[in-house]
Amino acid sequence: MSEYYEPQINISSPETHNTMGVIVVLKEKVDGEILRQVVEELRERFPYFYVKVGRRGGGQTTEENRAGGQPTEASKNGLTTEPADLIPIPNDLPMTTRNTWEPIKLNSAESNYHLAAWKYENKRLAFEIDHALTDGAGIMPYIKSAMYLYLSKATGKTFNSEGFRLPGDTIPESETGDPFKDIDFTEVEEPFYQKKPITDFLRLVNEQDYEKxxxxxxxxxxxxxxxxxxxxxxxxxxxxxxxxxxxxxxxxxxxxxxxxxxxxxxxxxxxxxxxxxxxxxxxxxxxxxxxxxxxxxxxxxxxxxxxxxxxxxxxxxxxxxxxxxxxxxxxxxxxxxxxxxxxxxxxxxxxxxxxxxxxxxxxxxxxxxxxxxxxxxxxxxxxxxxxxxxxxxxxxxxxxxxxxxxxxxxxxxxxxxxxxxxxx
Missing domain, CATH: 3.30.559.30 (Nonribosomal peptide synthetase, condensation domain)
Incomplete structure (x- = not known):
């Protein structure tokens, strides 16, 4: 069973895709080749974003991992008798960087089975990722580091690196481990106030218009x-x-x-x-x-x-x-x-x-x-x-x-x- 702090990769549905992204608009047109170089360089500093889906448990860990998180013949034929956790594992294939704003599917051949992808168009670029892996606070240091490396290469200038997470840095445990490992939860009691949810609220939908x-x-x-x-x-x-x-x-x-x-x-x-x-x-x-x-x-x-x-x-x-x-x-x-x-x-x-x-x-x-x-x-x-x-x-x-x-x-x-x- 996964640890409580590990990503729950299965929190998606066929109708609802649990993904997020950050869009940055630059003052100059994006150089796609430089961006591709930067994306691969950052693998060393942010290995936890360069992952694919693997399985742990159910007797299929190694074989399923080799399959890039895709069902193997064994699992298709019902040979897996226990449910397996879906977990992120390293993906050695390049993370995709495409010159189009049209979306692709993560965890597919289009994305080299990565759970994240880059795209760019004219002056803007975007990084999109499975929201189960991270949130806005977790993704922003990666975006800042990507912009640091990209703009350093694109402008030929040397910027002050203080505050940026860059290749060659030591990755601290506080960044990748259990974020609450030093907290003793045994004495934690129910809080003084918990707001009761309202289930019947005003809906802002249009039943005849589904274009997001x-x-x-x-x-x-x-x-x-x-x-x-x-x-x-x-x-x-x-x-x-x-x-x-x-x-x-x-x-x-x-x-x-x-x-x-x-x-x-x-x-x-x-x-x-x-x-x-x-x-x-x-x-x-x-x-x-x-x-x-x-x-x-x-x-x-x-x-x-x-x-x-x-x-x-x-x-x-x-x-x-x-x-x-x-x-x-x-x-x-x-x-x-x-x-x-x-x-x-x-x-x-x-x-x-x-x-x-x-x-x-x-x-x-x-x-x-x-x-x-x-x-x-x-x-x-x-x-x-x-x-x-x-x-x-x-x-x-x-x-x-x-x-x-x-x-x-x-x-x-x-x-x-x-x-x-x-x-x-």
Whole structure:
């Protein structure tokens, strides 16, 4: 049986692909050959991302591994009598780097059976990966290192390497091992407060329109942070309130509460900021129909209070203890949890690389867990939003822009496109 902290690679379904990615827009056109060189050089420093699916248990470990995680004749013929864990194992084949934005399937011949892949198009490039392997906090050091090596080669300049994880560095155990190995969970008790989930909430779907779409926005960091200070908010809370207000505007007559899931990083809450593994949690906000959202300060104060109650270390400790005891597993990708999900990957700078980067976004394959997904990033004194939805209509998106207008928030609409991200 896998350790509790090992990736659960099977958390996907035929309809829902558990993948995520980071998009970086540079100021100059991407050189694909340099990018390919960089991707292979980083294998030494980030071996845990250069993997394929293997099997452990069920009597097929070695043979299944040689098959690149694909079913062998033995397993097809029913000779495997015990269930096997799907685990990541090293993949010596090159990680693919393709000059197209069209998606491919990870864990397939197209991707050399890797669980990650790169792509580029004009000035932008993207890294996409099985979300079971890592989360936004875990993937960003890899992106920063890739940009460091790429821009060093592309510009011929020598940048200060402090803060970057580069080939030749020692890989610390805190980065790859059990992120909570020094914590004694035997005395951990149930936390003082646990929010009860709301199961019947407002849905933001269109039953006649299934074309997933993403909208890209740029907002001034200084104005957003000042607004948060004035309104007792934070970026997560502020955008949660704006998106909830947009939902009310979009579905005025719906009596159900709007629910917002804000992603959290249990590793960081418990003091580990290095580990690459996926230990994302969430806290839930609810906005009942009878709550007046016209007073944004009051709405932010209520929402922030809900957040603070749920992100205490005692909550994270108890959740990890449950995972260790196998009482809690990540939700299946087809279970609906909230109307909207908000995720903010912190880290406002790539240091000396900032002048060469125009935009950065996190994107995630939409699932039934949430209807609207808002991924927030920040670089070069600007917030960047990737607003993803499971339909092509711009009606909800325009409601969100209207809320920003009424709040006096400046924004720049950069682009929109169908959501194209690797499946698995």
């Amino acid at each position: 779409r993403v909208f890209y926005l740029k907002l001034p960091e200084e104005q957003i942070m000042q607004y948060c200070r004035d309104k007792d908010g934070s970026p997560n809370v502020f955008f949660s309130v704006m998106l909830a207000k947009a939902a009310r505007r979009y579905k005025t007559n719906d009596e159900k509460p709007v629910t917002v899931s804000i992603c959290t990083d249990r590793k960081a809450i418990l003091g580990n900021h290095d580990n690459y593994r996926m230990f994302a949690g969430d806290c839930r906000l609810d906005f009942p129909k009878n709550r007046d959202l016209t007073d944004i300060t009051k709405a932010c104060t209520i929402a922030r209070g809900q957040v603070m109650l749920q992100i205490q270390p005692e909550n994270a400790l108890y959740e990890i203890k449950q995972m260790k005891q196998m009482q809690q597993t990540p939700p299946a990708p087809d279970i609906s949890l909230a109307s909207i999900c908000v995720s903010y990957v912190t880290g406002r700078s790539f240091g000396p690389l900032d002048p060469y980067i125009e935009e950065i976004y996190v994107v995630t394959a939409l699932s039934k867990i949430t209807d609207i997904l808002c991924e927030i990033t920040c670089i070069n004194h600007s917030f960047f939003i990737a607003l993803m939805q499971p339909f092509s209509s711009e009606e909800y998106y325009n409601c969100f822009l209207k809320e920003l207008d009424e709040a006096g928030i400046h924004y720049e609409e950069l682009s929109s496109e169908p959501l194209r991200i690797c499946g698995i």
